[in-house]
Amino acid sequence: MSQSYEMIFILRPDLSEDQVNQALNSYKEFLTTNNATNLEVKIWGKRRLAYPIQKR
Numbered sequence: 001m002s003q004s005y006e007m008i009f010i011l012r013p014d015l016s017e018d019q020v021n022q023a024l025n026s027y028k029e030f031l032t033t034n035n036a037t038n039l040e041v042k043i044w045g046k047r048r049l050a051y052p053i054q055k056r
Helices: 017-033
Strands: none
Touching: none
16 A cells, blocks of 8 residues: 655746746656656645745
């Protein structure tokens, strides 16, 4: 039986939709080459965080 994990990553808000898709595909490719299975992607869109990260 394999372990289940969740991962959330936050991208810079000034990225275009194409850049976001490139980053997403890059992460998915990395995970699949490292034997990850059952990938589920949920795009949350842009959201305001509780506090700025690196002044963004």
